Amino acid sequence: MxxxxxxxxxxxxxxxxxxxxxxxxxxxxxxxxxxxxxxxxxxxxxxxxxxxxxxxxxxxxxxxxxxxxxxxxxxxxxxxxxxxxxxLGLTQDWPVVIVGIGNLGAALANYGGFASRGFRVAALIDADPAMSGKPVAGIPVQHTDDLESIIAENGVSIGVIATPAGAAQQVCDRLVAAGVTSILNFAPTVLSVPDGVDVRKVDLSIELQILAFHEQRKAGEEAAGEPGAVLQARKESGKGPDGDVPAVMPA
Amino acid sequence: MxxxxxxxxxxxxxxxxxxxxxxxxxxxxxxxxxxxxxxxxxxxxxxxxxxxxxxxxxxxxxxxxxxxxxxxxxxxxxxxxxxxxxxLGLTQDWPVVIVGIGNLGAALANYGGFASRGFRVAALIDADPAMSGKPVAGIPVQHTDDLESIIAENGVSIGVIATPAGAAQQVCDRLVAAGVTSILNFAPTVLSVPDGVDVRKVDLSIELQILAFHEQRKAGEEAAGEPGAVLQARKESGKGPDGDVPAVMPA
DNA sequence: CCATCTTTGTGCACGCGTTCACAAAGACAT
DNA sequence: ATGTCTTTGTGAACGCGTGCACAAAGATGG
Structure with missing residues (x-):
């Protein structure tokens, strides 16, 4: 740890x-x-x-x-x-590799937002040998074994991780060792990296859970009809008053 | 008192x-x-x-x-x-609809993270008639025309937008009108919603651009000697109540 | 029962980010 | 040229989030 x-x-x-x-x-x-x-x-x-x-x-x-x-x-x-x-540094070309070409990785590879700005998908990498050579978004998938040489040859400094959670840290370590200093992580894991390496994470599950929290709060306020209290003043309040479940301290 | x-x-x-x-x-x-x-x-x-x-x-x-x-x-x-x-409200069931079943939408539908917690994909919706009925992740895609009835029948309050940018606001409006009060937006657009509706956005392009900024900064520091640029002065200090950041002289 | 040790819970200070409000700067008309 | 009008740029105040440092609380052992 x-x-x-x-x-x-x-x-x-x-x-x-x-x-x-x-x-x-x-x-x-x-x-x-x-x-x-x-x-x-x-x-x-x-x-x-x-x-x-x-x-x-x-x-x-x-x-x-x-x-x-x-x-x-x-x-x-x-x-x-x-x-x-x-x-933002978009006047130059940023070669990017995507590791993990599953549903998400393929979606990212097909995403037009990449090429529109200074980003260019330099390579797609996957651990499954059956994927090797198979074109995704017009780019042939390469095997993980060649990760280091791909990074080096293309001068890649930005990597996208779209692997399952279990493989993320290992892939991350290899990317970093190969010279990548910026990582965009889609795997639901906390990556640990050395100083000097930037990591940004995109986590669907976390976003949904945050939404659920607020959703529950809204529902709670709706139901929390305190008698003789505000009846019509609840319109645009960003943060309503407490009105939450009473603290039923379950031992 | x-x-x-x-x-x-x-x-x-x-x-x-x-x-x-x-x-x-x-x-x-x-x-x-x-x-x-x-x-x-x-x-x-x-x-x-x-x-x-x-x-x-x-x-x-x-x-x-x-x-x-x-x-x-x-x-x-x-x-x-x-x-x-x-x-977080995860002890209850949250039916979710995904609108826009392209590469990304399909990836989201297949994402295991949904079911693992309280979230359940109640429906997949797409505007393309050719998609209707076609199963994705074991769930048949339904047409946008039925959006309102799907929301109502399933009691959906959380919607995921994975459409192209051009369609996002329109889809958003329909979702909100149908009763959705939390939206997770993957389309690269700023959504405008009425008060009381939560929106969280996931934007690949923005994340990459932020990484590019830091990457460029690292490269610039490495080279250290760009004329008219890097002038790094204060690092950490007593930090006075001043305004900080002396105007950078544009070349 | 008392002493000691571990780990929580939090008061406090600090710095960042946001917002207000307004003076300065420039465009434009007379 | 001068006055008016528009919009920027920013000083200052405020609130939120973070991290330190420590007292309180409980476990554990003698």
Whole structure:
């Protein structure tokens, strides 16, 4: 054990806060849509609405990148697209490998979102020999044995893990040893990696459980009809008052 | 006395912070693994390591649920599994519909993580008539026309959107109108929903772009000497109440 | 029953992120 | 040129989440 998991805030080199970085892709997407409609400029208010965030937050986010706006007018769409793309590192090519070509891996390989930006699926890797050579999304699947050489030859630094949970850590270790320093993990496991390696996880099960929690809370509030209490004031409250099950302390 | 508070204390009995809720599934997963190995009790230190978090954080998280631990011993695994499951609402059955049975939708339908907990795939829905009746993961795909009746008949309150971006908002609107109040969105779009509806999004493209940012930053630091760029100054310090981040001079 | 040891539960301080509110900056009309 | 109007950029306040450090609580052994 002793997982060396030390999630570095990493907010140091350039002053860009992590929360801002996480929103930049959102802005970029909205800006790209505007660009395709040939919209020349956009105000923080409009763009914020399109991205689903607060306009003040958006302006502060952009302020970390520099002063790219014009007061009284707004932001130049094309210029901002370029600046954000550059900031995110999307002006260069990022070869990516996907490990684990099951249902999910195949779905990811077919996902158009990859190629649209700077990402390119360099290789698909699977442990099943029966998969080897079989084309998925037009790319022939290669065997896990060749993982290291594939990484090296393609200069891959980003890996996507879509294997079963049991194989994830092992695959992760091999990817890291081969030189991968950023991992997107779809397997429902906590990966432990050395410092300097970034891991982001996408976990369907966790997301559903969080939704279930809120769903239960809503249902509880609905049913918790306290007599003589608020009867119609429950409309848009983000957080309702307690009104939860009484603490029945089961021993 | 005092009582300046005009509204809910929020720190009331059941005020579980969102950040804590997001970690509960993680703890639950680790605890389930321990349970399967018939481990009777676990300390906060051990469990925290397994879940990849700080032990103090874990203890504080559990303190929001109540005092379920025994000092000098730790936490009873089985009991804690039950308590967290109950808190997350996993002791009940949650029928879920998946809309958009493409590569991703099929992968989700096949994902075992659904059934393992309280979630049950009640129906698969797709707009393509050619898909209707075709079984995916043992469940026949139904047409979008029947969306409303499917939701109603199965009492579905959680919907998963795995359609192309262009169809997502429309599907979302129909789901909400039909009574769904929690949505897990895999389409790369910002969904707008009325108050009272929860949306969580899973966006592969965004995750990759965030990784690319950090990857670029690592590469930049490695090269260390980019003109007009890297100017890293403060790292950690007393941290004054200043604004931080001197303006970066755009080239 | 008392001493000691282990581990929980939490008060407190700190830093990050969000939001408000407004001065500064520029566009535009007269 | 000057005044007005629009929108940015940001100082400041606030709230949330995190982690430290320690007292309280209970187990365990003599």
């Amino acid at each position: 002793a997982t060396g998991r030390t999630h570095r805030p990493a907010t140091r080199s350039r002053g860009i806060p992590e929360a801002t970085v996480a929103r930049l892709p959102l802005y970029l997407r909205a800006l790209t849509a505007l660009s395709e409609r040939s919209v020349p400029t956009v105000s923080s208010e409009e763009l914020a609405a399109a991205a689903g965030v607060n306009s003040a937050k958006l302006r502060k986010d952009f302020s970390y990148l520099g002063s790219y706006g014009t007061r009284g007018v707004g932001y130049d769409v094309e210029y901002l697209v370029y600046q954000i793309s550059r900031e | 005092a009582t300046g508070r005009t509204h809910r204390p929020a720190t009331r009995s059941r005020g579980i912070p969102e950040a804590t809720v997001a970690r509960l599934p993680l703890y639950l997963r680790a605890l389930t693994a321990l349970s399967e190995r018939s481990v009777p009790t676990v300390s906060s230190e051990e469990l925290a390591a397994a879940a990849g978090v700080n032990s103090a954080k874990l203890r504080k998280d559990f303190s929001y649920l109540g005092s379920y631990g025994t000092r000098g011993v730790g936490y009873d695994v089985e009991y804690l599994v039950y308590q967290i499951s109950r808190e």
